[in-house]
Amino acid sequence: MRPPEVFVRELAPHEGQRLKRLSKQSKLASTRQRAMILLASNTLMSAPEIARMLLTDESHVRKVIHDFNRHGFESLRPRFRGGRPRRIQTDDEQRIVAVAGARPDTLGVPFTRWSLSKLSRYLGGQGIAVSPAHLGRILARNGISLQRTRSWKQSPDPEYAQKAARILALYRQQPKNGVVISFDEKGPESLQPKHGRGWARRGRPERHRATYTRRQGIRYLVGALDVHADYLRIRPRPHRNGASTLAFMKMIRLAYPRKIRIYWIQDGLSSHWTPEIRAWAAVNNMELVPTPTYASYLNRIENTFGAIEEFVCKNADYLDWDAHGYALALHTRHRNSPDERARRKLEAARRRERRTAETTTELKLAA
Secondary structure, three states: OOOOOOOOOOOOHHHHHHHHHHHHHOOOHHHHHHHHHHHHHHOOOOHHHHHHHHOOOHHHHHHHHHHHHHHHHHHHOOOOOOOOOOOOOHHHHHHHHHHHOOOHHHHOOOOOOOOHHHHHHHHHHOOOOOOHHHHHHHHHHOOOOOOOOOOOOOOOOOOHHHHHHHHHHHHHOOOOOEEEEEEEEEEEEEEOOEOOOOOOOOOOOOOOOOOOOOEEEEEEEEEEEEOOOOEEEEEEEOOOOHHHHHHHHHHHHOOOOOOOEEEEEEOOOHHHOOHHHHHHHHHOOEEEEEOOOOOHHHOOOHHHHHHHHHHHHOOEOOOOHHHHHHHHHHHHHHHOOHHHHHHHHHHHHHHHHHHHHHHHHHHHHHO
């Protein structure tokens, strides 16, 4: 039992963390002081003790505690005196947020999205008078902004669960006496200036030729990533067909002893599954592992193609394919260097530790 004094109600863990954050980071001194009063009361300090510690009045300490016990965190917001009374109350603001998050056509308004002026007129008809400018501030304060819609695609593969489970199992643990190779192609690539990003003085960006003439045809970048060794092999090819894929597979097969089984992860492109490829894989100790339809995100090599696009292809204007291939080889050599691979493994381990810690914290708060 707590002693017969004025104390704050028992705080949930997330409420205590929020009060601690407000006591240090709030822009308003009154909010910081109120949060400190509540934190001190939560440690069973009496109102006189808190008043002496914070050099304030006992009646103010009791008022802060009583208000929080009745109204929660809303009581920490200072009630500034003077000026015009507040027209948009808390309930009205919550209603504004709810209406802004709904599609207009579900509310009987023939639009697919709101603009601030249209939303202001609609709310005016509902009895909430708010200007478009103030409406924008209310939405921003509640974490709502105008954003582009995004698409998603669900895999129609009837064997999605089995294929995904097989691939993820190969990623989690390297098979005994075997290697896991993630294979895919990028392209077509052409020798045209590709704009990118780079550090430069304000108003003085790096410039490239204003031409889109494609010289010397196109190339496809075929790559194979040794998943557990994190070692990338990539080559440019003039064609994307079964013969080119088979030639690249033979080159990768020569990099490992024949007794080592290769688990070859690839998508369902027809040029990856020709009868010649299937027959050659069967007699060369190689298992072809398909990714589900529309599930390229399960192919580990997709991440490396993003880095190649950003740091090799973009912000460049190669004169010929030899120059492009040389830049690609330098990037791959740097990526495969022992120091760089060790750095990536260390960063991956740190990310896993952070995710584990965040998951543990969330479970504790939920409990």
